[in-house]
Amino acid sequence: MLDFGFMARCVPLFVKAAELTVKLAFxxxxxxxxxxxxxxxxxxxxxxxxxxxxGVYIELARNTPLMIQLFFLYYGLPRLGLLLEGTTxxxxxxxxxxxxxxxxxxxxxxxxVGRSQIEVGMSIGLKPSQxxxxxxxxxxxxxxxxxxxxxxxxxxxxxxxxSIVALPDLMYVAKDLLxxxxxxxxxxxxxxxxxxxxxxxxxxxGWLERRVxxxxxxx
Amino acid sequence: MLDSAISIFxxxxxxxxxxxxxxxxxxxSLSSVGLSVLLGIPAGLLMSSKxxxxxxxxxxxxxxxRIMPILVLLFLLYYSLSSVFNINLPATFVSIxxxxxxxxxxxxxxxxxxxxxxxxxxxxxxxxxxLKETQLNLYVIVPQAVRRLLPxxxxxxxxxxxxxxxxxxxxxxxxxKVAQQIVEVxxxxxxxxxxxxxxxxxxxxxxxCYPISLYSNYLEKAWQT
Amino acid sequence: xKESDQTIIKIHDLHKRFDQTEVLKGIDLDVHQGEVIVIIxxxxxxxxxxxxxxxxxxxxxxxxxxxxxxIITDPGTDWSQVRQKIGMVFQNYELFPHLNVLDNILLGPxxxxxxxxxxxxxxxxxxxxxxxLLNKADSYPRQLSGGQKQxxxxxxxxxxxxxxxxxxxxxxxxxxxxxxxxxxxxLSLAKxxxxxxxxxxxxxxxxxxxDQVIFMDRGLVVEANEPEAFFSNPExxxxxxxxxxxxxxxxxxxxxxx
Numbered sequence: 283m284l285d286f287g288f289m290a291r292c293v294p295l296f297v298k299a300a301e302l303t304v305k306l307a308f309x310x311x312x313x314x315x316x317x318x319x320x321x322x323x324x325x326x327x328x329x330x331x332x333x334x335x336x337g338v339y340i341e342l343a344r345n346t347p348l349m350i351q352l353f354f355l356y357y358g359l360p361r362l363g364l365l366l367e368g369t370t371x372x373x374x375x376x377x378x379x380x381x382x383x384x385x386x387x388x389x390x391x392x393x394x395v396g397r398s399q400i401e402v403g404m405s406i407g408l409k410p411s412q413x414x415x416x417x418x419x420x421x422x423x424x425x426x427x428x429x430x431x432x433x434x435x436x437x438x439x440x441x442x443x444x445s446i447v448a449l450p451d452l453m454y455v456a457k458d459l460l461x462x463x464x465x466x467x468x469x470x471x472x473x474x475x476x477x478x479x480x481x482x483x484x485x486x487x488g489w490l491e492r493r494v495x496x497x498x499x500x501x
Numbered sequence: 502m503l504d505s506a507i508s509i510f511x512x513x514x515x516x517x518x519x520x521x522x523x524x525x526x527x528x529x530s531l532s533s534v535g536l537s538v539l540l541g542i543p544a545g546l547l548m549s550s551k552x553x554x555x556x557x558x559x560x561x562x563x564x565x566x567r568i569m570p571i572l573v574l575l576f577l578l579y580y581s582l583s584s585v586f587n588i589n590l591p592a593t594f595v596s597i598x599x600x601x602x603x604x605x606x607x608x609x610x611x612x613x614x615x616x617x618x619x620x621x622x623x624x625x626x627x628x629x630x631x632l633k634e635t636q637l638n639l640y641v642i643v644p645q646a647v648r649r650l651l652p653x654x655x656x657x658x659x660x661x662x663x664x665x666x667x668x669x670x671x672x673x674x675x676x677x678k679v680a681q682q683i684v685e686v687x688x689x690x691x692x693x694x695x696x697x698x699x700x701x702x703x704x705x706x707x708x709x710c711y712p713i714s715l716y717s718n719y720l721e722k723a724w725q726t
Numbered sequence: 727x728k729e730s731d732q733t734i735i736k737i738h739d740l741h742k743r744f745d746q747t748e749v750l751k752g753i754d755l756d757v758h759q760g761e762v763i764v765i766i767x768x769x770x771x772x773x774x775x776x777x778x779x780x781x782x783x784x785x786x787x788x789x790x791x792x793x794x795x796x797i798i799t800d801p802g803t804d805w806s807q808v809r810q811k812i813g814m815v816f817q818n819y820e821l822f823p824h825l826n827v828l829d830n831i832l833l834g835p836x837x838x839x840x841x842x843x844x845x846x847x848x849x850x851x852x853x854x855x856x857x858x859l860l861n862k863a864d865s866y867p868r869q870l871s872g873g874q875k876q877x878x879x880x881x882x883x884x885x886x887x888x889x890x891x892x893x894x895x896x897x898x899x900x901x902x903x904x905x906x907x908x909x910x911x912x913l914s915l916a917k918x919x920x921x922x923x924x925x926x927x928x929x930x931x932x933x934x935x936x937d938q939v940i941f942m943d944r945g946l947v948v949e950a951n952e953p954e955a956f957f958s959n960p961e962x963x964x965x966x967x968x969x970x971x972x973x974x975x976x977x978x979x980x981x982x983x984x
Contacts, residue, residue: 342707353680353695357684441570443667466581472577484564
């Protein structure tokens with residue numbers, strides 16, 4: 283039988299941990315999106331040298347596990363003189379990983395906007411920055427949206443490893459409670475916590491994608 | 502500096518231990534991919550079948566797996582199964598089980614995508630040529646579906662390899678765990694041990710995953726229809 | 727007929743290469759105020775490239791293009807300024823799929839020319855009315871037929887009040903029954919005195935609308951002539967052969983006895 287009294291006592295712990303998870307995921311996703319867009323634009327404009335460097339960064343980030351990236355940031359960098367606090371480290375790690383995935387997502391969208399759309403923008407006298415803002419980005423975003431949202435959800439799930447950099451997130455609390463026995467109770471709370479965080483996000487994203495698809499964007 | 506770095510890896514059985522850790526990592530990820538493909542194909546065919554019941558069940562399964570962090574599933578099965586059913590499953594078994602549950606869901610979705618994206622006229626023109634149903638499947642549908650699937654399967658392999666470090670949490674001595682143990686000991690004498698060791702396994706993961714993803718990209722381009 | 731002596735565009739010895747192939751081998755052409763010039767020629771003759779050079783979409787290799795006496799082929803040219811004076815319509819309409827008809831038209835006037843939306847909207851609506859598409863102002867491009875899209879594209883270029891309009895095979899992608907509605911719009915613009923450079927394969931239309939026909943082949947202007955003279959009695963052998971493609975001999979079937 284489940285020990286509901288135990289579960290009730292644990293709820294505040296999970297709420298507090300969930301707040302941390304949400305905070306880390308939120309900032310990680312925001313920074314990843316910004317970094318990803320910048321990287322994608324640099325590659326889109328084929329800026330010499332930088333585009334090469336970004337290409338290397340994207341491959342490194344996409345072909346290694348977040349856990350190793352975090353280990354390196356948290357345990358390696360201080361030895362090289364750069365001490366990162368756990369929270370900063372977690373957000374930096376998630377951004378390093380997420381920026382690369384977001385860059386790839388944006389790239390797909392940017393490439394989907396035809397060269398002729400840019401030409402017609404030029405032919406009515408729009409400046410390059412105006413073409414980007416009014417012609418290319420809106421269409422690219424609509425095309426990228428499903429991949430962007432999938433990446434965002436992937437990043438929320440990746441936050442589950444943050445306890446390795448000593449952050450008291452959901453997994454950390456669940457792991458801590460294992461010592462008291464009651465693993466089933468704490469695991470149920472763990473699953474519920476993630477459901478409460480990710481399910482609404484997933485539903486909102488689904489709704490957003492449908493809206494964009496029917497709004498006359500796309501083809 | 503480089504000398505002291507090399508000495509970390511040559512000390513004791515460190516290199517051999519890293520090799521064993523890598524072997525466990527690969528064993529878990531590759532067996533999970535293999536099982537996922539085996540189970541994912543029938544699941545995917547069911548998902549693209551006409552049966553509403555199976556479509557709904559598998560859809561729910563897929564969505565649940567997609568929403569839950571894999572680490573949570575690992576905790577759930579490793580710690581709760583043992584306490585609820587009073588069976589103590591080996592950690593490696595549980596990790597392969599969890600990764601297979603996840604991989605099967607992803608694989609099923611790939612199969613569904615590959616089958617439903619085949620244009621209808623492929624069946625029609627096959628029949629128009631007078632092919633029997635089995636011939637049609639063998640010569641027309643399967644080769645095309647495989648072409649559409651393979652890049653996804655390869656992609657799933659790299660994702661699986663990148664997910665295996667999670668087994669660290671259930672104390673399996675994989676590459677990451679071994680690295681951490683080495684850092685703990687060597688770090689006492691060598692200040693930069695964590696940089697070298699974690700940097701090294703970072704590169705090992707990259708050296709494994711990068712060629713695979715290059716190959717997947719190549720296939721995707723070469724087989725674009 | 728209606729052209730004045732004022733030269734709007736003056737092209738001198740224009741050369742354009744793509745890698746090794748020279749697609750324009752020294753073009754000279756003057757476009758006068760109110761003149762309608764139709765450029766015809768086999769595909770690959772360089773006629774579309776010529777229009778694209780005039781709109782700054784292709785960099786040129788040598789020669790000059792002048793607009794109202796100012797050379798616009800120098801590196802420092804402000805193409806955004808130039809393109810407001812030289813409008814262009816493309817073969818595949820290229821409406822912005824994420825904007826409705828009205829916003830497609832207003833993007834240039836409001837963002838490039840900084841005009842008030844309400845004032846630009848009034849002008850856009852009067853143009854839409856003229857091309858019989860006022861009821862489609864709120865539709866998205868995907869809801870329009872090809873002919874409707876192309877008429878919107880023409881209005882989009884016109885609302886920038888250009889001095890010259892370039893039409894690059896604007897009916898080539900249209901279903902036959904929609905060609906007419908687009909050509910009618912262009913005819914009425916020509917009657918209104920708009921200066922136009924038109925690349926087309928519609929020979930009957932060319933004959934009706936042109937003040938001057940330019941026949942291009944392999945990167946050169948082979949013949950420049952009045953439309954009547956060009957179509958009934960071309961001066962050059964190459965033009966004659968080209969026009970023959972559009973003629974069909976009557977087929978006389980011979981009944982073979984077995």
